[in-house]
Amino acid sequence: xxxxxxxxxxxxxxxxxxxxxxxxxxxxxxxxxxxxxxxxxxxxxxxxxxxxxxxxxxxxxxxxxxxxxxxxxxxxxxxxxxxxxxxxxxxxxxxxxxxxxxxxxxxxxxxxxxxxxxxxxxxxxxxxxxxxxxxxxxxxxxxxxxxxxxxxxxxxxxxxxxxxxxxxxxxxxxxxxxxxxxxxxxxxxxxxxxxxxxxxxxxxxxxxxxxxxxxxxxxxxxxxxxxxxxxxxxxxxxxxxxxxxxxxxxxxxxxx
Amino acid sequence: xxxxxxxxxxxxxxxxxxxxxxxxxxxxxxxxxxxxxxxxxxxxxxxxxxxxxxxxxxxxxxxxxxxxxxxxxxxxxxxxxxxxxxxxxxxxxxxxxxxxxxxxxxxxxxxxxxxxxxxxxxxxxxxxxxxxxxxxxxxxxxxxxxxxxxxxxxxxxxxxxxxxxxxxxxxxxxxxxxxxxxxxxxxxxxxxxxxxxxxxxxxxxxxxxxxxxxxxxxxxxxxxxxxxxxxxxxxxxxxxxxxxxxxxxxxxxxxx
Numbered sequence: 001x002x003x004x005x006x007x008x009x010x011x012x013x014x015x016x017x018x019x020x021x022x023x024x025x026x027x028x029x030x031x032x033x034x035x036x037x038x039x040x041x042x043x044x045x046x047x048x049x050x051x052x053x054x055x056x057x058x059x060x061x062x063x064x065x066x067x068x069x070x071x072x073x074x075x076x077x078x079x080x081x082x083x084x085x086x087x088x089x090x091x092x093x094x095x096x097x098x099x100x101x102x103x104x105x106x107x108x109x110x111x112x113x114x115x116x117x118x119x120x121x122x123x124x125x126x127x128x129x130x131x132x133x134x135x136x137x138x139x140x141x142x143x144x145x146x147x148x149x150x151x152x153x154x155x156x157x158x159x160x161x162x163x164x165x166x167x168x169x170x171x172x173x174x175x176x177x178x179x180x181x182x183x184x185x186x187x188x189x190x191x192x193x194x195x196x197x198x199x200x201x202x203x204x205x206x207x208x209x210x211x212x213x214x215x216x217x218x219x220x221x222x223x224x225x226x227x228x229x230x231x232x233x234x235x236x237x238x239x240x241x242x243x244x245x246x247x248x249x250x251x252x253x254x255x256x
Numbered sequence: 257x258x259x260x261x262x263x264x265x266x267x268x269x270x271x272x273x274x275x276x277x278x279x280x281x282x283x284x285x286x287x288x289x290x291x292x293x294x295x296x297x298x299x300x301x302x303x304x305x306x307x308x309x310x311x312x313x314x315x316x317x318x319x320x321x322x323x324x325x326x327x328x329x330x331x332x333x334x335x336x337x338x339x340x341x342x343x344x345x346x347x348x349x350x351x352x353x354x355x356x357x358x359x360x361x362x363x364x365x366x367x368x369x370x371x372x373x374x375x376x377x378x379x380x381x382x383x384x385x386x387x388x389x390x391x392x393x394x395x396x397x398x399x400x401x402x403x404x405x406x407x408x409x410x411x412x413x414x415x416x417x418x419x420x421x422x423x424x425x426x427x428x429x430x431x432x433x434x435x436x437x438x439x440x441x442x443x444x445x446x447x448x449x450x451x452x453x454x455x456x457x458x459x460x461x462x463x464x465x466x467x468x469x470x471x472x473x474x475x476x477x478x479x480x481x482x483x484x485x486x487x488x489x490x491x492x493x494x495x496x497x498x499x500x501x502x503x504x505x506x507x508x509x510x511x512x
Contacts, residue, residue, distance in 0.1 A: 044309065045305060045306045045308040045309070047302075047305045047372065048304055048305075048366045048372075049302045049303045049331075050301045050303070051466055052300060052301040053301070055455075055465060056452075056463065056465070057461075057463055057464070058464065074466075075305075077303070077367075078466065081450045081466065082464075085449075085450040086452050109498055110375070110496070111305075111306055111333075116303065116304075123366075155510055155511075162500070162503050164445075164500075165503050184504050186497070186499040186501060187498055191379050194337045194338075194340070194341040195341065196338060196342050205313075206313075206314070207311040207312065208312040208313070208338075209311060209312070210306060210307055210308055210312060210334065235512060236499055237499065237503045237507055238499065239498065239500035240366070241442070241445075242366070242495060243443045243493065243495075244418070244493040244495035247418045247495075248440050248442070250418060251491065251493055252440050254415055256407065256408050256438045256491060
């Protein structure tokens with residue numbers, strides 16, 4: 001009997017038609033049977049949002065042997081929930097999200113719809129990986145990403161991942177041959193310094209755009225920011241137990 | 257010279273007019289100067305979403321000595337960003353979020369707008385606490401929550417919190433005198449088993465509501481779920497370093 005091909009769930013946050021997810025789909029089709037469900041519009045910055053106060057639409061875009069593709073009106077996390085609970089015939093062997101147009105390194109993991117989809121896969125006990133390219137350009141070249149996704153996915157399909165852990169993979173925007181390799185890192189300590197860009201509408205009332213500048217406060221050479229700045233692909237293992245276990249004794253002493 | 261009163265930022269995800277935030281505001285006014293900025297509509301389940309693809313509106317609702325109140329068209333995390341970067345005269349001494357109408361224990365920390373606001377406060381290096389009552393009723397009684405918030409906030413204003421850690425406080429829906437006390441816990445291992453409730457619109461096309469059943473897989477007596485089931489207030493320290501540090505050696509050996 002022919003061994004069953006791996007079943008792979010693909011999603012993203014830039015929307016089902018983004019070049020990044022097209023690159024990822026191309027690679028995943030060489031690895032197994034693929035189900036794609038991704039937002040029908042850009043959902044960047046949606047974090048771990050789910051749709052509970054409004055309704056969801058699901059639209060089948062394509063179905064052929066070993067491949068099906070859907071769009072969804074909801075968030076990236078909605079897409080994973082819908083795939084697992086409605087569309088997939090069984091629990092998939094892998095969930096991949098991306099390739100995101102733009103970095104999701106360090107604290108961006110928390111704002112990123114791409115990474116939140118991978119985290120949701122992890123909550124569902126599926127080995128899950130988010131891929132991001134450090135370029136926001138629509139014309140970005142995903143060739144290096146495809147080679148990295150190919151390598152990483154082969155290893156994870158062979159070795160799986162520890163329970164409760166998914167991977168945040170960020171790829172510098174340079175040619176594959178210029179990359180130093182893949183580095184396992186910790187999340188750098190960084191945040192955004194926001195700026196609110198105030199404008200006036202035609203009625204003279206104020207409205208705002210949220211913008212900001214990314215600030216890295218971490219000079220550690222074991223961080224994802226260091227790796228990316230030095231032509232390494234960064235891989236951060238991300239877990240879903242948010243408990244700060246090391247602070248429990250301190251808090252117990254505080255006698256709240 | 258009169259010592260400066262603490263400056264306290266208050267937000268939530270149920271919206272600025274929800275009874276839960278009104279209860280929290282009442283207590284915070286006894287502790288210091290208060291700035292409230294909360295969503296102008298319910299934002300439950302928004303997780304760590306931020307508004308980057310559309311504009312934001314900010315509306316001043318009240319201003320009096322030591323107190324000001326705003327609504328915002330964005331998410332709970334937007335509210336914290338706007339407060340810190342536009343509305344507050346200095347970094348606040350405390351950020352409190354809630355009181356949420358409904359539990360945010362265990363994995364709900366990741367979907368919760370209430371807790372995401374507290375986490376954002378933590379990213380901004382502000383001691384931050386999310387409060388939730390284990391009742392979804394609009395008529396819920398917040399008397400016990402007010403007493404718990406009073407106790408916890410006094411302790412945190414006096415002792416602060418470790419850098420990079422905020423608190424997830426969940427309060428059983430019983431009278432204050434029936435509570436066993438406050439227990440420092442870890443996040444229970446749990447998730448949601450989703451169900452998609454399919455319906456037909458007047459044109460005969462399908463749409464869906466995301467619903468589900470909460471499943472606790474963790475029988476540990478050191479978890480928040482155990483505490484809440486046994487009439488304790490649960491307090492989980494939540495951190496913003498999502499790196500699964502313990503798995504780095506395993507991943508390094510995998511030679512991605």
